[in-house]
Amino acid sequence: MMGQVGPSASAGQLTHVATKTLATVTDAAGKFHFQVPSGIWWLKAQKPGFADGWYPPKHGPLHLAAGQEMTHAEIRLVPYGTLSGHVLDEDGDPFPTAMVSALSYRFIFGRPRLMYVDSAETNSKGEFTLSKVPPGHYFLSASVMRMGFAASIPAPPADGAPETAYMSTYLPNSLDVADAQKIDVAAAAELSGFKIQLRKSLVVRLKGRLVDANGDPIKSGQVMLTGGDGHVGAMSLSTVSDAQGRFEIPYVQPGAYIAMTMHTQGSSRKINSQPLVVPDRNVENLELGVGQEATIQGRVSVDDDAKLLPDEFRVRLMAAAGGGAAFAKADKSGAFTLEHVARESYDFMLDSSEGTYLKSVLFNDHESLGQQLDCSAITTATLRIVLGTDGGKLEARVSRDDKPAPDATVVLVPSDPNRRFPQNVRTGWSDASGHLTLKDVPPGDYLAFAWEEVENGIWFDPEFLKSQTQGVRVQIGPKATGQVDLTLIPAAR
Amino acid sequence: MHRGTLALFIPLAVALAQVPTDQKPATIEGTVVNSVIGSPLRKVELTLANGQISPRP
Numbered sequence: 001m002m003g004q005v006g007p008s009a010s011a012g013q014l015t016h017v018a019t020k021t022l023a024t025v026t027d028a029a030g031k032f033h034f035q036v037p038s039g040i041w042w043l044k045a046q047k048p049g050f051a052d053g054w055y056p057p058k059h060g061p062l063h064l065a066a067g068q069e070m071t072h073a074e075i076r077l078v079p080y081g082t083l084s085g086h087v088l089d090e091d092g093d094p095f096p097t098a099m100v101s102a103l104s105y106r107f108i109f110g111r112p113r114l115m116y117v118d119s120a121e122t123n124s125k126g127e128f129t130l131s132k133v134p135p136g137h138y139f140l141s142a143s144v145m146r147m148g149f150a151a152s153i154p155a156p157p158a159d160g161a162p163e164t165a166y167m168s169t170y171l172p173n174s175l176d177v178a179d180a181q182k183i184d185v186a187a188a189a190e191l192s193g194f195k196i197q198l199r200k201s202l203v204v205r206l207k208g209r210l211v212d213a214n215g216d217p218i219k220s221g222q223v224m225l226t227g228g229d230g231h232v233g234a235m236s237l238s239t240v241s242d243a244q245g246r247f248e249i250p251y252v253q254p255g256a257y258i259a260m261t262m263h264t265q266g267s268s269r270k271i272n273s274q275p276l277v278v279p280d281r282n283v284e285n286l287e288l289g290v291g292q293e294a295t296i297q298g299r300v301s302v303d304d305d306a307k308l309l310p311d312e313f314r315v316r317l318m319a320a321a322g323g324g325a326a327f328a329k330a331d332k333s334g335a336f337t338l339e340h341v342a343r344e345s346y347d348f349m350l351d352s353s354e355g356t357y358l359k360s361v362l363f364n365d366h367e368s369l370g371q372q373l374d375c376s377a378i379t380t381a382t383l384r385i386v387l388g389t390d391g392g393k394l395e396a397r398v399s400r401d402d403k404p405a406p407d408a409t410v411v412l413v414p415s416d417p418n419r420r421f422p423q424n425v426r427t428g429w430s431d432a433s434g435h436l437t438l439k440d441v442p443p444g445d446y447l448a449f450a451w452e453e454v455e456n457g458i459w460f461d462p463e464f465l466k467s468q469t470q471g472v473r474v475q476i477g478p479k480a481t482g483q484v485d486l487t488l489i490p491a492a493r
Numbered sequence: 494m495h496r497g498t499l500a501l502f503i504p505l506a507v508a509l510a511q512v513p514t515d516q517k518p519a520t521i522e523g524t525v526v527n528s529v530i531g532s533p534l535r536k537v538e539l540t541l542a543n544g545q546i547s548p549r550p
Contacts, residue, residue, distance in 0.1 A: 021542040026525050030533025033522040039543045045525050047537045053525070064519035073523030077534060188529045 038066040043075075050077040051134045058407050059429045081185040084129040085194030087122045087142045089166070094126025095198055099145050102130050102138045102185075103177075107457025109318075109347040110422045114139070114177060121145075135187045136455070139180045140171040142196040146251055153250050156205065156282075164200040165251045173197040203251045204278060208286030210245040210261055217245030218289055221263030225252060225276065226321070245289075254280040258321040258344070261288050273324040273342050275376060294375050296338040298383035300330050302356060303390070313353065315385070317346035320372050338383070345372040350385065357440045358423040359388030370421030391440040392476035394426070398450040400488040404434030408450040408488050411459050412438055415445040415473065420460060443478045447471035453491035 026032050034043075041062045045053040053075045054060060064070065087098040101119040105112040117138065118130045128142075144166045157163060170180030171194055185191065206225075210218040223238045238247040240263075259276040262269065272289060300313055313330040317338060324344060328336040350358060361369045362384040375381065398408040412426040426438040430450065449459070449471050458464050465471075470489050474482045525537040 019543055021540055023538065023540050026533070026535050026537040026539065028535045030524045030526060030535055030537070031522065032525065032537075032539050033520070034539075034541050035518040035520050036541060036543075037516070038519055041521075041541050041543050043521070043539065043541050045537050045539050047525075047534060050527075050534075055523070062521065064521065066519060067517040068519040070519070070521040071523065073521055075523065075525045075537075076528035077525060077537065078528045 036064060038064055038068070040064075043073075045075045045077060047077060049131075050079050053077045056407070058409065078135060079188040080131060081133040081135065081187065081189040081191065082129060082131045083133055083138075083140065083183065083185065083194060084127070084190075084192045085140075085196065086126045087128060088126060088195060088197045090198060090200060092197070094122075094124075095142070095166075096122050096124045096126055097145060098122045098126070098128075098142045098198065100128040100130065100140065100142045100196070102133050102140060102183075104136050104138050107455075107460050109320075110420070110425075110457065110460040112461065133185050135185055135189075138183045138185055139177055140183065140194060140196060141168050141177075141180075142198055143168040144198070153248055163203050163205075163250075165203045166198045167201045167203070167251075167253055169196055169198045171196050173199055175199055175201055201253055202280060203253055204280065205282045206247075206249040206252055206278065206286055207282070207284050208247060208288060210240045210247060210263065211287050211289040212265075213289075215287075217243065218261075218263045219243055219245055221245075221261060221289075223247045223249065223288055224260045224262070225249065225257040225278075226260065247288075252278050254278050258319075259288050263289075271324070273319060273321070273344060275321075275344055292343060292379060293339075294341040294343065294378045294381060296326075296341055296375075296381045296383050298328070298330075298336045298338065298385065300334040300336070300350075300385045300387065302334075302353075302387045303359065312351075314351045315383075316349040317341065317373065317375075318349060320345045320347055341375050343376045343378070345374045345376060348373055353387060355391075355440065356387035356389055357391045357442045358385070359442070360384070360386040362386075370419070370424070388442065390443060390478035392443055392479060393481040394436075394438040394441055394446075394448065394474065394476060395481055395483045396430070396436045396438070396448060396450070396486055397484075398430040398434040398436065398486045398488055400452075400490070404430075404432075405450065405452075405488040406430055406432045406434055408434070408436075408452060408486070409454050410436050410438070410448065410450045410486065411454075412441060412446045412448050412474075413459050413465065413471070415447055417462060419444065422460075425459065441476045441482075443476055443480075445473065445475050446482075448474050448484050448486055449489060450486035451489045451491075454489075 022034060024032050041064055042060055043055040055073050055075050087095040089095045099119055099121055102117045103114045104117050106115045118132045120128050120130050122128045167175060170177055172181055174180050210221050212218055221240045238249045240247045255278055257276045258273050260273045262271050315328050315336050317326040324342045326338045326341045328338045330336040363373050364381050394412055396410050398405040408430040410428050414420050414424050424442055426441055428436050428438050430436045472484050472486055474484045476482045525534045527534055
């Protein structure tokens with residue numbers, strides 16, 4: 001799936017290069033004061049026990065003019081919730097040194113991905129406390145920590161019997177997150193008494209060699225298995241440090257993974273990732289390392305007006321399973337080459353270009369707008385990207401009890417579920433007068449929402465959207481302006 | 494006044510005249526509170542950084 005870097009994308013993940021930073025501490029009355037030169041400023045508040053706070057609270061930055069006096073700025077810090085309980089083994093005895101994590105779905109490129117939010121190790125009594133859990137919905141998992149250094153790998157059973165081992169287990173005792181108990185955590189909530197009973201599962205061993213493109217052994221490096229089949233807690237690591245490049249990874253549940261290999265070549269660090277399906281039996285002679293890579297020749301073009309293409313237009317592929325990435329800059333003609341593309345599926349990102357929207361993505365001549373680019377079986381490919389220039393505009397007014405509602409999160413979602421991918425969705429925040437303009441909207445039919453509080457990206461969840469009945473239908477024609485009055489959807493209290 | 498000195502002085506005077514608008518500092522002040530109980534929070538560390546790119550997560 002693809003996302004366009006712009007107002008609706010997570011530009012926050014880019015590195016912030018501050019040229020000046022000022023700091024202060026609130027006094028006994030919670031007050032603070034800054035005097036600064038005019039400019040663009042980001043104000044952050046931090047206190048142990050609370051999630052970081054920002055001003056303005058939902059979006060930034062502050063645009064301060066010379067001599068401007070901004071008073072009465074209020075930053076509301078949200079206290080973390082606390083989750084505590086026990087981890088038990090299959091006999092019901094306390095399990096020390098287990099890693100307990102609170103996991104929550106986040107929407108990345110429009111798809112839900114289970115992410116770690118807070119983790120802690122159980123003590124000698126099997127007790128855990130997670131004390132930095134922001135409000136939200138969570139799953140709890142317990143994992144046995146095993147870092148597979150060669151010396152610590154246990155010998156296989158002498159009788160050749162299948163091996164079982166404790167695996168990542170979700171509250172209360174499920175190996176699959178689909179069967180896990182969901183926990184709702186409110187601000188400052190103190191929830192206790194959770195019991196996670198670890199479960200054992202069939203596991204296999206992977207043995208093989210880390211090799212370079214010529215098949216020669218890589219004598220020093222690392223092999224890591226991650227993710228796959230929803231095994232969020234599953235991560236296995238092996239360090240390679242012998243002349244034949246051999247590695248062994250025990251305790252692997254059968255299933256689909258991404259195998260990442262890392263090693264140093266000269267002064268650069270090489271990372272390769274490839275899909276790996278682990279069968280329900282031990283694997284010998286597996287060769288991982290620099291696998292086959294693809295080269296993608298591409299071109300970005302703009303409908304009607306090629307002058308709209310920026311000088312340094314960047315195209316990025318981000319591995320859908322995490323880890324790998326490929327980058328390229330388009331030249332003045334829009335041509336680019338993505339090289340050393342590892343064989344997996346990718347999400348696609350573009351620089352934003354004002355006055356345009358992403359209209360078409362032809363991957364090997366197949367329309368792939370809103371889809372992942374499957375590079376798992378290619379060595380060469382073509383990628384043609386077309387930016388449309390006939391986008392429309394939405395003017396929205398948000399109100400609550402007939403009064404303007406500032407700071408509402410306004411989201412414009414295509415009415416057609418098949419068009420609901422990130423580059424077709426526009427988001428923004430209402431200003432002090434409750435007004436908002438969304439630009440460069442692909443022509444089409446939409447639903448517009450204005451939420452007081454909403455989890456970022458949850459509008460890509462079909463079930464969530466189905467439950468939201470206050471969306472207002474609006475049509476955006478080519479180069480036309482749609483207008484809509486939205487009633488603020490209040491936060492659930 | 495010598496003509497050469499005047500030539501130096503006038504641009505400097507113009508430059509100085511422009512300074513106050515650009516250099517008058519902006520002020521931002523306010524309060525940090527607990528979002529649940531609304532009480533003010535002391536010893537909160539605040540950082541104000543300038544730049545175009547968002548550092549927000």
